[in-house]
Amino acid sequence: MSAAAPSARPRSRARRGQGELLRDEILEATERLLVETGDEAAVSIRAVADAVGVTPPSIYLHFADKSELIFAVCEKHFEEFDRLLQEAAGGSSDPVESLMLRGRAYVRFGIEHPGPYRILFMSKPAAIPDWWTTERLMESASFAHLVENVQACLDAGAFAPGNPLMISASLWAGVHGLTSLLITKQAFPWPDVDGLIDYVLHVLLRGLRAEEGTASTGEGSAAR
Amino acid sequence: MSAAAPSARPRSRARRGQGELLRDEILEATERLLVETGDEAAVSIRAVADAVGVTPPSIYLHFADKSELIFAVCEKHFEEFDRLLQEAAGGSSDPVESLMLRGRAYVRFGIEHPGPYRILFMSKPAAIPDWWTTERLMESASFAHLVENVQACLDAGAFAPGNPLMISASLWAGVHGLTSLLITKQAFPWPDVDGLIDYVLHVLLRGLRAEEGTASTGEGSAAR
DNA sequence: TGTACATCAGTGAACGCGCGTTCACTGATGTAC
């Protein structure tokens, strides 16, 4: 009977000086839609407004335009992403095992937040606005943490000597490839996902490992 | 002066019985736009019609709807993709080297055809129409060829024993990850791309290699 | 304690746009007689 009922509760107007409350509600709703649909194009200003229980122009009270809104959400996710990875990597004092933990956390983040993951790592370069230089910075931060971890492996003699940037890029390619395939090709007959994740990480780390006997402090596998 | 001039030559109407000619021109134009923009959403029926020098309804003389058109183009690319990889892999009789060649060809295809690559391997599952079961078949064919190649490595004792599906999925993840990052993050300060491709492939293959001494016919690296 | 007023959160209606798709049509081409 009721025409065009908003999907959320009616939402009462904020009190004087409390206008910022709406901003958070908008961010939350956008994030929710982004996770649900996994596609920036599917998240419209109108859909967000409807989800919050407000009219479209209200969005512009808090965000200059659509991309500012989208990237505000992504920024939050990027921060969380880096934080999760650092936290996971801190779970071991062995740098190689840290990489393993970091890799697992990476893939898990992607699987659990396919919407933001798509935008952060799979969207077209042109879709990223100019002012989003933060992206570069954040990415660098997140990537820099990986490089540090790799450097620690090299310093410990656990990895064969090599260019840490090259090694880091390779690891990134590996986990990103797995993550994005799992997100995109859900119908593919994947073997056990957790097993696959660990297998891919093991192959990569094994491929980077120092030759036996050459390492200064290498853990090596058995005497022979 | 002329209003709304079509971007292509005026194109003269086909003769009786030659209507199919337009079909090919449409496919070509779609492919061209897809490669240029790299985004399915950016390729509109109207843009294709304009590129061909024809009005939008003409498209429907040859394709039931937009997705049929898009996937007709992708199907062509998928065939070419598999063909290129098989051709590349045939460049060596050593199965491990075949994998290397296959991997290089994979990444090169992605870099050279980012539009089709995005649609084939990076688009949302929901964006793929139901009738596109071919996709699964083709994908299986292409993937099956990889599995065969991996099995040959196992049979030759060049790889440590393992599940060929798991190994194949890992290799796919590696090359896909590299390809999609190179496509998506063009602004990232990548090290030398060709070097990076080879490095990633080497790391993966090294990680899969049989332990020295365990292999029956392994090539091994030097005596010690 | 009461009232005028500035402020602020949010609305309602509309804009112009490009999209996929439909439908009745046109006019050149070939064929039957």
Next chain:
DNA sequence: TGTACATCAGTGAACGCGCGTTCACTGATGTAC
């Protein structure tokens, strides 16, 4: 050899849609006097 006609390739105009964004506005809230 000439003409009526069916066929076929393509057109022109319009449909309804959802989109981002703008603009003049409303009405509740707090504050100054």
